[in-house]
Amino acid sequence: MAARAPSATRIQPVVVGSKDATETVVDTILKPLSTIESAKRLAAYTAVDRHVKPEHIVSILGLSGGSTVPYVVERIVQQGREANKDRVFIPTGFQSKELIVSSNLNLGDVDQYPTIDVTLDGADEVDRDLNCIKGGGACHLREKVLAEAARTFILVADYRKNVEYLGTNFKPGVPIEVVPFAYAKVLQNLHHILGSPKATLRMAVAKAGPVVSDNGNFIIDAPFEREHMEKPYDIMARIKMLTGVVEVGLFCHMAQAAYFGNEDGSVTVKYHDGKVETVAPPA
Numbered sequence: 001m002a003a004r005a006p007s008a009t010r011i012q013p014v015v016v017g018s019k020d021a022t023e024t025v026v027d028t029i030l031k032p033l034s035t036i037e038s039a040k041r042l043a044a045y046t047a048v049d050r051h052v053k054p055e056h057i058v059s060i061l062g063l064s065g066g067s068t069v070p071y072v073v074e075r076i077v078q079q080g081r082e083a084n085k086d087r088v089f090i091p092t093g094f095q096s097k098e099l100i101v102s103s104n105l106n107l108g109d110v111d112q113y114p115t116i117d118v119t120l121d122g123a124d125e126v127d128r129d130l131n132c133i134k135g136g137g138a139c140h141l142r143e144k145v146l147a148e149a150a151r152t153f154i155l156v157a158d159y160r161k162n163v164e165y166l167g168t169n170f171k172p173g174v175p176i177e178v179v180p181f182a183y184a185k186v187l188q189n190l191h192h193i194l195g196s197p198k199a200t201l202r203m204a205v206a207k208a209g210p211v212v213s214d215n216g217n218f219i220i221d222a223p224f225e226r227e228h229m230e231k232p233y234d235i236m237a238r239i240k241m242l243t244g245v246v247e248v249g250l251f252c253h254m255a256q257a258a259y260f261g262n263e264d265g266s267v268t269v270k271y272h273d274g275k276v277e278t279v280a281p282p283a
C-alpha cells in the first residue's frame, strides 16, 4: 500500500494526550495539516507500510510518546480490524497507552512481551549514524526499554530532525532522567565534570515545579559542545555512570532505519549500514 500524498487541507486528527493537547479540540479539528505535520505523517505512513504489513497479523509492536507516533497509529488502524485483531501494542507511558486504548487496539505490557517484533518511535534529532536524541517528552527510559526489546527499531520524524551531528537543531540538550534525591548532585557533576555548564532541571509548564516522568523521576536537559555530540556513545556512557542517573536520552547504535518526511512530499530513509534512499512523493 503506497503512502498518500500530504494534503494542505487534510484535517489533523484529534489525538488524546498529544503534546498539542493544550489546543482546544475545536482548534485542532479546524486546523489543516501544516508542512511539518504532513512530513511527520508521510514518514509515519511510509514506515508502517514497510514494517507493519497487513499480513503480519500476529505481532507485538512498541509505541512511544510524542506528536509523530499518533500518525503511526493512524496508519496501523487504517489496515483494518482483521489485521489488528491479534496484534498486541506495548505503550511507553500514559500518552501512548491512551492512544492504543482510544484506537481500540490490543494493549499489552513489556512484562508479558519482553521481545517485541517492531518498535516505532519518534526522535528529537537523528545523526548520520542513526544515533538519536530522545526524551523531549520525558519518556526516554521506557522508550529505550522498548527499543532494546525490539527485533527491529525504526525511527520516524520530519525533515528538521535529519542532521549530521546531534545538537544541530535541537538545542535544549540531552534529556537525562534522574532520581529526585540526586538531581542537584547530578547537575553539579554535569556542570563541573562532564562539561555541560548550562544543564538545567526541566520545569513543568502547567504545574509549579519540575517535570516528573512516568517513573516519578526528574529530567535534566544538558547541552554539550559539538566535540561531545560527534561521539554520542562516549558522552552517553559517561553521563550514565553518574550516581542518580536513571537513563540518558541518547540512543546509540540502536535503530535499523530512520524515516524522514520532507517538505516536498518525499521521504528520506537512512539505514544503519549507511545506505540512503529517497522515496518519491506519491503521484
Ligand SMILES: O=C(CO)[C@H](O)[C@H](O)COP(=O)(O)O
Pocket: 019, 064, 065, 066, 067, 068, 069, 121, 122, 123, 124, 133, 134, 135, 136, 137, 138, 139, 140, 143
Ligand atoms: O522522545 C520522545 C519522547 O520522549 C519523542 O519521540 C520525541 O520528543 C519526538 O517527539 P515528536 O514526535 O513530538 O517530535
